[in-house]
Amino acid sequence: MSAELSGGIRLRTATEADHAAIGALLASDAQAAEPASLPAGDRYVAEVRGTVVGVAVLERFGGDGLLRAACVDAAWRGQGIGTALIEHVLTEAALAALDTVVILTARARGFFARFGFREVSAGEVPDPVARAVARGDAPTSAAIPMQLRLAES
């Protein structure tokens, strides 16, 4: 599914052709960058007139999802693109009937709280997601798990 917003912003599922742009976007933000390669999962991008300016990845584990690599190009922040992108991903997660979406974040807790994510202890994170995190998927050791229960929202 894709969505057109005002200002020529388009939200859509990423394709193979977007990989270089996504990689460059994540590499431009050292703290947001995922270590080696792009995370697996459903990849979504925000583009403005054909240029990728935002990315978010939803990795699914059964009925739960791990939101990763959420990043908007620094030059495009503060214009609602991040909000539109995350709302798009959460709509897709709801359409996929996911129960819970988890994000690990150190510095954007206030941003994700706007969508209803709340901070949880590691023990509250659904098991499959917790195992993925334990494999070393957390972007920083300071990242705190936040969780959104879609079934309740």
Ligand SMILES: CC(C)(COP(=O)(O)OP(=O)(O)OC[C@H]1O[C@@H](n2cnc3c(N)ncnc32)[C@H](O)[C@@H]1OP(=O)(O)O)[C@@H](O)C(=O)NCCC(=O)NCCS
């Ligand atoms: C977090 C991020 C995706 C937000 O994207 P964005 O396009 O700037 O977001 P929006 O323009 O939709 O911002 C919506 C609101 O959230 C606020 N906000 C943005 N980033 C925030 C943050 N890190 N913490 C708290 N609030 C934040 C904005 O100030 C804005 O508030 P306002 O409506 O009162 O003006 C972007 O800042 C980013 O890529 N940051 C670096 C990577 C990162 O931290 N990713 C998070 C996962 S680790």
